Amino acid sequence: MCMQSNFQHAQAAHCESGVTRNLLKSIGVEQITEPLAFGMGAGLFFVYLPLIKINNGPAIAFRNMPGSIFKRTCNSLGIKVTRKKFSSREEAQKLLDKKLDEGYAVGCQVGVYYLPYFPKEYRFHFNAHNLVVFGKKDGKYIISDPIMEQETYMTPYELERVRFAKGALAPRGQLYFAEKKNIITDDIIRQAIKNGIKKNVFDMLRIPGPVAGVKGIAFTGKKIKNWRNKFGLHKAGLYLAQLVRMQEEIGTGGGGFRYIYAAFLQEAYAYLPVDELMRLSHEFTRAGDLWRTAAVQASGIYKGRLGSQEDFNMMGDYLLDIAEIEKKAFKDLSNINRH
């Protein structure tokens, strides 16, 4: 038996914006590129939770809650979305099979630890990965993982295992799909762009407390300066490695996200011709470059080439500089919506 939807696999920089773009294409919405999905979905984020440990290291995220990009983008475009979690594994597979039979491509949140095609080095208990199931062939599911160049396959057992991964943000079999939509006009896209910018301005500037958004970046920068004294060089190095892994993980991260956002602002200009967007795109490129420079500094420390307090101060200062650039850029972006 071979069922297949209209879905076509395409690789992306980030799993969720890639899944969103690919799912929208499969329902006939052709205009939404990965950067547009990322921007409409307000994909840029930062949070550092100092009291929580992940893999014995700091809990730092450069992304919002899993599912938020898909949800926000579709909502803004007026596309109906169904999302479902399961307590029963049988039910989870039954609904997936039913939707595939009906010709849907179905998004799934999964954990990467048991993903059979991932390299071992990348298999941590990380549960906010996204992929699309879009058919069945020879008893295996056809998988579009936006990180991979080609489509891939999983047995029902393998798919069930990653859909029911455990730990923080356990996906609980979560699946989602979008209903058919006829015409998306430029006006709708323009409005969705404005909505996305507004949400991202809120997430980066206005979430209360010191740990989220640009304040969180500055907070982390200040903390890093104390890491050497507090944890010793070895552990502080591991902490910085974790920061870089979160920043540059598969499906990209902090540095890469800034570039996607900069690309989004350039593409937004086609719908909303305000020169300021092009200037701000440049600012986010600058922030992305600085995130990468910070990663190089961090690697100097965890590889043992650097290690003085001065080196840690410099590392912290990079984050403080980034926070300043992004704060200013988002403030200026908040004025775009007046156009």
Added chain:
Amino acid sequence: MKKDEVPQDLGSLGKITKEVCYVTDDSGKYTTELSNGWNVKTNALDITWEDIEQKVAAAKAKVLNKEASPILFFMEKNVMNIGILSSYAGFFKWQIKRHLKPEIFNKLSTKKLNKYAEVFNVSVDELKTMNVHAE
């Protein structure tokens, strides 16, 4: 980042798939480029795994010394903690803490051992002996 600055340091992921990067071309316009990997990132992964390997080795020594059951070894090897293991294996945390004691582990039923074996992707025999071949 400019298109010609995209790092091409072949890493573990690059052997399986290239990564998409958003980059600017000569005119400053955004486009995409594929990357084989970046040493900065590979090194971050490497030292994280070195740390894990050290924990695994320490756990193995403890098991051989009869201070802990093989579950400790496999838990570290699978980058789990008691919380994650508890939700995968379906035991309470306090049960797992008991099963970490060699004398309790040696009396576990086959059914319970099977649960651990499945979570760790090994046979019951391998679970007991820690004799697993590298993947």
